[in-house]
Amino acid sequence: MAPTACLLLCLCLFLGGGRARTTEAPKTPGKCHLEGTWVNELGSRMSISALDGEGRFSGSYLTGVTASQNPIRTSGLTGAQRQGAQPTFGFTVLWSFSDSMTVFVGQCFVSESGEETLETTWLLRETVPSHSEDWKATRVGTNTFLRLK
Template sequence: MRTITVLFSLLCLYQISTSDGKQQKCDLRGQWRNELGSNMTVESMNNAGFFRGSYMTAVTTQNEMVVKVSPLSGFLNINGKSTVFGFLVKWSFVESVTSWVGQCFVDSNGVEHLETMWLLRGKAQSAGDDWAQTRVGKNVFHRIQ
């Protein structure tokens, strides 16, 4: 009886120690959409955490602009169970780049979402115009099923 109690206790401890593991490691590969309707696709990731993909924005500052898919590249911090990442998009249709940093979270139902902050830099026409060419914002991405 004592052996069964010990085995049961060990099993309970294992479940407790891995239940925190329900905060599953997020897999960034796949398709994601943010609250503004922009789509991000992470196509590949290597063992060092470097990834590549594409981004299709639903937002522009200019009307009637022809928006094209733009390349993205980034890194996932793969040390331990980290889900912290950053990526950069070089826009294909305008002289500007945007960088995102964020973290992936997994809720109790296993649903992933990415909480991010972004910094967009546009081209200034002159040094006097430089002050207006950096924007900051926040996006939340959800996996497209």
């Protein structure tokens, strides 16, 4: 074997660890469905209805946390979902017990084991008495929801 060919073979074996590499095709996750009941890490629960033909849905949201002094009550939500196996979506909750509303945007992911997860980011806007207090009117956060079985 020529010295150059030997050097190339040795380099390939060294970089490859001396073993043949195989590549497995990535597993295709199942399709994510928003319809159903979900719970997040704070104990908030939401129920989402079936999507209509244009991807719109409605439902209810019972928060596990609040800054309001009022008793927590279930609130309505409305939203829409894009098409796809792991779709993006957004929805608005108009809180029934406070002068605020929250908008959520997120994506539904399906793991290789079939578990569905909703990863969301939200903005909560509450009413403030004056423009000078606008600076404290909006909060931002994230939540992860798992399907309640």
